[in-house]
Amino acid sequence: MNYNRLETSLIDxxxxxxxxLGYMKEKISLYYPLSSLNHFFGxxxxxxxxxxxxKDFPSYIEEKFGEVAVSHRGDRFxxxxxxxxxxxxxxxxxxxxxxxxxxxxxxxxxxxxxEIKELFHSYSDKIITEPxxxxxxxxxxxxxxxxxxxxxxxxxxxxxxxxxxxxxxxxADFGF
Numbered sequence: 001m002n003y004n005r006l007e008t009s010l011i012d013x014x015x016x017x018x019x020x021l022g023y024m025k026e027k028i029s030l031y032y033p034l035s036s037l038n039h040f041f042g043x044x045x046x047x048x049x050x051x052x053x054x055k056d057f058p059s060y061i062e063e064k065f066g067e068v069a070v071s072h073r074g075d076r077f078x079x080x081x082x083x084x085x086x087x088x089x090x091x092x093x094x095x096x097x098x099x100x101x102x103x104x105x106x107x108x109x110x111x112x113x114x115e116i117k118e119l120f121h122s123y124s125d126k127i128i129t130e131p132x133x134x135x136x137x138x139x140x141x142x143x144x145x146x147x148x149x150x151x152x153x154x155x156x157x158x159x160x161x162x163x164x165x166x167x168x169x170x171x172a173d174f175g176f
Contacts, residue, residue: 001053003060005040009167010065010079012099014089019100023090025083034075039169047072064088098123098148106161113139113156123147132176137164140176
């Protein structure tokens with residue numbers, strides 16, 4: 001089984017958490033809907049089928065993450081990773097990680113969408129920006145050069161800007 005997309009996603013989520021909260025060597029539980037996991041593996045299986053797909057994941061990732069437990073309640077899956085996972089990500093995160101810069105920027109009072117666009121452009125000349133006409137988000141920005149797979153959706157709430165990032169398939173599922 002090819003677990004690369006799941007591994008990359010878990011690492012990215014831990015990076016994002018560490019950029020927001022700081023590094024702490026701790027056990028972490030990360031949650032995924034069944035639909036996202038189906039996108040990772042290119043199928044449409046139910047929860048029992050996904051547990052079968054994931055049965056070898058703990059041994060696959062053990063060298064990097066240490067002990068990993070996979071569980072689910074309905075269509076919501078939980079990956080509980082050992083302290084070794086947070087340490088692995090911390091030790092392998094680059095200083096110039098885009099996610100760190102983005103979190104610092106949106107965490108600053110008075111941040112604007114224009115500043116966010118400038119940040120994206122400082123990492124790539126190929127940026128795709130699309131206005132969003134719904135109550136959840138104002139604009140979607142993504143890298144068009146493949147350097148970062150996520151679709152970043154932003155909402156200006158007046159006193160601050162919030163964001164959420166989606167994998168392309170999950171973004172499509174939401175029908176924004």
